[in-house]
Amino acid sequence: MLDMQSATPPPPIIHREDYRPPDWLVPDIALDFRLDPGKTLVSARLKVVRNGDHAEPLRLDGEGLKLIEVKRDGVALESGVWRLEDDRLVVPIDADEAEISTLVEIEPEKNSQLMGLYASGGILCTQCEAQGFRRITFFPDRPDVLSRYSVLMEADQASYPVLLANGDCIESGEGVEGRHWARWEDPWPKPCYLFALVAGDLAANRDSFVTMSGKTVDLAIWVREADIPKTGHAMAALKDSMAWDERVYGREYDLSQFNIVAVSDFNFGAMENKSLNIFNSRYILADAETATDMDFDAIAGVVAHEYFHNWSGNRVTCRDWFQLSLKEGFTVFRDQSFSADQGSAAVARIGDVRTLRAAQFPEDAGPLAHPVRPESYIEISNFYTATVYNKGAELIRMMHTILGEEGFRKGSDLYFERHDGEAATCEAFVQAMEDATGADLAQFRLWYAQSGTPKVTAKLAHDAGAARAVLTLEQTMPPTPGQSEKQPMAIPLKTALLGKESGTPLARERLVMLTEARQDVVFDDVAETPILSINRNFTAPVVMDAEKDPATLAFLSAHDDDPFARYEAMQQLMVETIIDAVSGRAADHAPVIEAVRKTLADADLDKAFVAEAVLLPSESFVGDQMLIVDPEAIHQAREALRRDLGSRLEADWRAAYAASSGNAFEYSPAAKALRRLRTVALGYIAASGADDAAKLAFGQFESADNMTDRQGALGVLANGGAPERVAALDIFYNRYRDEALVLDKWFTVQAFATRDDTAAAVEELAQHPDFTIENPNRLRALVGAFGANQRAFHLASGRGYAFLADYILKADAINPQTAARLLPPLGRWRRFDEGRGTMMRAELERILAAPGLSKDVYEQASKSLA
Ligand code: 0A1
Ligand code: ZN
Numbered sequence: 001m002l003d004m005q006s007a008t009p010p011p012p013i014i015h016r017e018d019y020r021p022p023d024w025l026v027p028d029i030a031l032d033f034r035l036d037p038g039k040t041l042v043s044a045r046l047k048v049v050r051n052g053d054h055a056e057p058l059r060l061d062g063e064g065l066k067l068i069e070v071k072r073d074g075v076a077l078e079s080g081v082w083r084l085e086d087d088r089l090v091v092p093i094d095a096d097e098a099e100i101s102t103l104v105e106i107e108p109e110k111n112s113q114l115m116g117l118y119a120s121g122g123i124l125c126t127q128c129e130a131q132g133f134r135r136i137t138f139f140p141d142r143p144d145v146l147s148r149y150s151v152l153m154e155a156d157q158a159s160y161p162v163l164l165a166n167g168d169c170i171e172s173g174e175g176v177e178g179r180h181w182a183r184w185e186d187p188w189p190k191p192c193y194l195f196a197l198v199a200g201d202l203a204a205n206r207d208s209f210v211t212m213s214g215k216t217v218d219l220a221i222w223v224r225e226a227d228i229p230k231t232g233h234a235m236a237a238l239k240d241s242m243a244w245d246e247r248v249y250g251r252e253y254d255l256s257q258f259n260i261v262a263v264s265d266f267n268f269g270a271m272e273n274k275s276l277n278i279f280n281s282r283y284i285l286a287d288a289e290t291a292t293d294m295d296f297d298a299i300a301g302v303v304a305h306e307y308f309h310n311w312s313g314n315r316v317t318c319r320d321w322f323q324l325s326l327k328e329g330f331t332v333f334r335d336q337s338f339s340a341d342q343g344s345a346a347v348a349r350i351g352d353v354r355t356l357r358a359a360q361f362p363e364d365a366g367p368l369a370h371p372v373r374p375e376s377y378i379e380i381s382n383f384y385t386a387t388v389y390n391k392g393a394e395l396i397r398m399m400h401t402i403l404g405e406e407g408f409r410k411g412s413d414l415y416f417e418r419h420d421g422e423a424a425t426c427e428a429f430v431q432a433m434e435d436a437t438g439a440d441l442a443q444f445r446l447w448y449a450q451s452g453t454p455k456v457t458a459k460l461a462h463d464a465g466a467a468r469a470v471l472t473l474e475q476t477m478p479p480t481p482g483q484s485e486k487q488p489m490a491i492p493l494k495t496a497l498l499g500k501e502s503g504t505p506l507a508r509e510r511l512v513m514l515t516e517a518r519q520d521v522v523f524d525d526v527a528e529t530p531i532l533s534i535n536r537n538f539t540a541p542v543v544m545d546a547e548k549d550p551a552t553l554a555f556l557s558a559h560d561d562d563p564f565a566r567y568e569a570m571q572q573l574m575v576e577t578i579i580d581a582v583s584g585r586a587a588d589h590a591p592v593i594e595a596v597r598k599t600l601a602d603a604d605l606d607k608a609f610v611a612e613a614v615l616l617p618s619e620s621f622v623g624d625q626m627l628i629v630d631p632e633a634i635h636q637a638r639e640a641l642r643r644d645l646g647s648r649l650e651a652d653w654r655a656a657y658a659a660s661s662g663n664a665f666e667y668s669p670a671a672k673a674l675r676r677l678r679t680v681a682l683g684y685i686a687a688s689g690a691d692d693a694a695k696l697a698f699g700q701f702e703s704a705d706n707m708t709d710r711q712g713a714l715g716v717l718a719n720g721g722a723p724e725r726v727a728a729l730d731i732f733y734n735r736y737r738d739e740a741l742v743l744d745k746w747f748t749v750q751a752f753a754t755r756d757d758t759a760a761a762v763e764e765l766a767q768h769p770d771f772t773i774e775n776p777n778r779l780r781a782l783v784g785a786f787g788a789n790q791r792a793f794h795l796a797s798g799r800g801y802a803f804l805a806d807y808i809l810k811a812d813a814i815n816p817q818t819a820a821r822l823l824p825p826l827g828r829w830r831r832f833d834e835g836r837g838t839m840m841r842a843e844l845e846r847i848l849a850a851p852g853l854s855k856d857v858y859e860q861a862s863k864s865l866a
Helices: 225-230 232-249 293-308 321-340 345-364 386-419 426-437 443-449 550-559 563-582 590-601 607-613 619-624 631-648 650-659 669-687 693-703 707-719 723-736 740-751 758-765 776-787 799-812 816-820 824-831 834-849 855-865
Strands: 024-034 040-050 058-060 066-072 083-085 088-091 097-106 116-120 123-127 147-156 162-165 168-174 179-190 197-200 203-210 216-223 257-263 276-280 455-463 468-476 491-499 510-514 518-524 530-534 543-545
Touching: 058 097, 066 088, 123 257, 123 276, 147 162, 147 197, 162 168, 162 179, 197 276, 203 225, 203 232, 216 225, 216 232, 225 232, 232 257, 232 293, 232 321, 257 293, 276 293, 293 321, 293 669, 293 707, 321 345, 321 386, 321 426, 345 386, 345 563, 345 607, 345 619, 345 824, 386 426, 386 443, 386 491, 386 510, 426 443, 455 491, 455 530, 468 491, 468 510, 468 530, 510 518, 530 550, 550 563, 550 590, 563 590, 563 607, 563 619, 563 631, 590 607, 590 631, 590 650, 607 669, 619 631, 631 650, 631 669, 650 669, 669 693, 669 707, 693 707, 693 723, 707 723, 707 740, 723 740, 740 758, 740 776, 758 776, 758 799, 776 799, 776 816, 799 816, 799 824, 799 834, 799 855, 816 855, 824 834, 824 855, 834 855
Parallel strands: 024 147, 216 257, 257 276, 455 543
Antiparallel strands: 024 040, 040 097, 058 088, 066 097, 083 088, 116 123, 123 197, 147 179, 162 197, 168 179, 203 216, 455 468, 468 518, 491 510, 491 530
C-alpha cells in the first residue's frame, strides 16, 4: 500500500480471523493510584489464571509506561525473569494461577492524546476505550478479559476534593500532608476499556431514580461549580432514559450510584464507563442562552446512548474490536428510538437519514469503506465510524422491521439472558433474534460482511384490465476496497401504492423482502393507476432509483401518507432540479417552488416536518449524486434555486416567519418546531435579496432570548455581505468569549459560510488567539467544519487542501485520534476533476511522507491513496 512514499514503516495489520481466546484471564485486579498531574504512581495487583492447556507466558500490554517494579505473589522479580517485548511485559509463569503486581509511573499532564489518564482543565480523568488502559498500567488490554476492580485513589485534597471511580465508594478518609483517599469497588466484572476514574474540584447536580423493582439509584452530574445551572436538561434526560429502558427493553439499572462527569477536552462525544460516564462537556451543558435546540436534542441523545450502554455494551460486551457494532449499532438504534419517542418520530427519522447520508454513504462509497463488522484494521480508533455506528444501527432497525416489535423484543430478551456477563459477537446477536422468533436471517447476515451501499431500481407496470400492478426490483452493489464481487442482499422495503387520481392508498402497506438480484412483486386488485411509494420510513439503507418524473415526485410530496416518503420525494425533486442545472440542462424551478408552497400552506402538517421538508439538500449531498463533483456549479445552481424559492414565495416566508415569532423560550416539541421554521424562513427571505433581510436577521439576532434564534440569525448574516454581518460576529464574540462551547459555534458559523472568501477567513481564524489545536472541540469547530464546506474546501486553487493537510500534520503530533478523523475529505479525490484530484492526492502524499506519523493518520492517508 504505497509504502514507498511513506516515511513511516507500515504498522502491523490486525485481522479478524486471527482472533484467539486469551491465554490468561484476570478475574480480579486491585489498583492503587497516587495521583499527581506531573507524576502519578500506579500499582496494580492482578490475579491471573491460565486459560486452557498451553505453555504461553503472561503477556501484558503497556504503552508509554515507566516500569519500576514487578512482583509475583508479593515477591519482587529480578529483571531477567520478566522481559519487555515491543512495549509488552512478558512474565513466564509455571503455575496455573499467580498474583502479579506492577508499579509504574505516568505523566497525566503531558498526555495530549487524551487516551489513558490525562488532565483537562485541572481535572484528572481517564479514557480507556479502545486501548487506553495500557497507558495506565500493564494489562491484557482486550475486551474479552473481564475482571472485578477494586480501586484505591489518593490525591491532594485541596486540588482534587472529589475522587470517583466505577462502582460504589466503600471507604474514604484523610491522609497526611493535605492528601485524602477513597476506595471504590465495582462488583460487576468488566473489560478494562470500561475502567474510569476522575479526581477534581467538581460540584454535583444530584437527583435519584427509583427502578422498576423499587431500588433507589443516586444520580449525580459532576461539573465545575459555575456550570451547575446548565446540568438540568442532562439530568432530566438521564431519568427519562432509565425509565425508557425499563419500559421498552425491560432493562433495569444494576448499581446504587450513577455518576456523570463533564470535561472540556475529549476526543469523542462521551464514554460509557461502568457507572461513571465521562462526557465531552458539549453533550452535558445547556441552557437557553448558550445551547441551541439541536444541542439540547443531541445532549438527550448522547446521555441516553451512554446510559443504554449499561446493558448493550457493559453487561454484554464485545469479544473483540471487530465486533464493535454489536454494542454501537444496537445502542445507536436504542438512542434513536428513544429520541423518536420524545417528539415527532418522522422528523427524528429524517434526522437519522440525513446523518447517514451525510457521513456514512460517502464513507461507504470511498477508499475508507469497510463492512459493519470489519475484517482488519491498523488502528482501531479509526473504526469508530459512521459505518459501525449509523449503518450498524440501520442493520438493527432492519431486523426490528422484519421481526416486528414483539419478535424483536423476544430476540433482545434472549440475547441479554444468554450473554449477560459475557463478551459476545455480532453473530450471537443475530442468532438470538433467529432463535427467539424462528426467523431465517442467513442472507441478512451479509449486511455485516459486505461493504458499500446497495442500489435498488424499481419499475412499476400496471395492467388496468387485470387490475394488477407488477413491481420489478433490481439490486446492485458497487465494488468496494477488498470486495470486488458482491452477493445479493436481503433488503426490507416497506411499500405502498397510492391512487394517481384519488391520492389515497390503494393497497395496505406491505413489507417487500428483496432477496434476489431481480425480483417481481405482484399487487392484485389495483384498478386505479398506481403511484409507487417505496422504502417508506427508510426501512433499508439503500439508494433507491424509482425513475419518477417531476410530476410524480411533486404528487408524492403532497400526498404520500408516509411522512418520510413525502420528505424524500421533495428532496429528490430538489436534487434533480439542481443537477439539471449543473449538467447544463434547462432547470425548471417551478415544480419545486409549487411543492414548497403547498407544504408551507398545508395547515395539517407538523411545523417541525414542514421546516425539514422545505430545506434544500446540502451541496455535498448533491455532489454525492454525481460521478464527478463540480463544487462551484453545484453552489451556483443551489443558490439560484434558493433565490427563486425566496423571491417567488417571499410573502409565504414572511407569513411563516411572522407566525413563528413572538414566543418566549420554551423547550417543547411545538416551540422547537416554530424556532426551526422561523430561521428557515429567515434564510429564504435573505435569499430573496429583500432589502430589509439583514435588518430582520440582525433584529432576530439582537432580540433573541435563546441561542437557537441567535445562532440561526448569525448563520444567515454570516453567509451574506451586509454590514450587519461583521457587527453580529463581533457582538457574538464579545458576549461569549468566555463560554468555550459557544465560541466553538462562532468558529463553525464562519467555517461553514457560503461566502467567496470563506477559505481565506478560515486561514485567518486559525491564527486567532482563541484558536487551539489542543482542544478537540475547537479543532473540529474550525478545521473539521471547514472540511465539510464543500465549495470552500474545494476551492480550485487547492488552498483548502493545503490548509487541511497542514492542520492534520500539526494535530497528529499532539493527538493522533482527532487528527485522523479530519482526513476523510481529502480521500474523496477520485470524485473530483483531474486538477483538484491531483492536488488532493499530493496533499495525502505529503502527509504520508511526514516523519513520525501516527498509526492513526498513516492508516487513513495510505488507504485514501490506494
Ligand atoms: N463508546 C463511546 C465512544 C468512544 C470511543 C472511543 C473513545 O476514545 C477516545 C471515546 C468514546 C460511545 O459510543 O459513546
Ligand atoms: Zn456508543
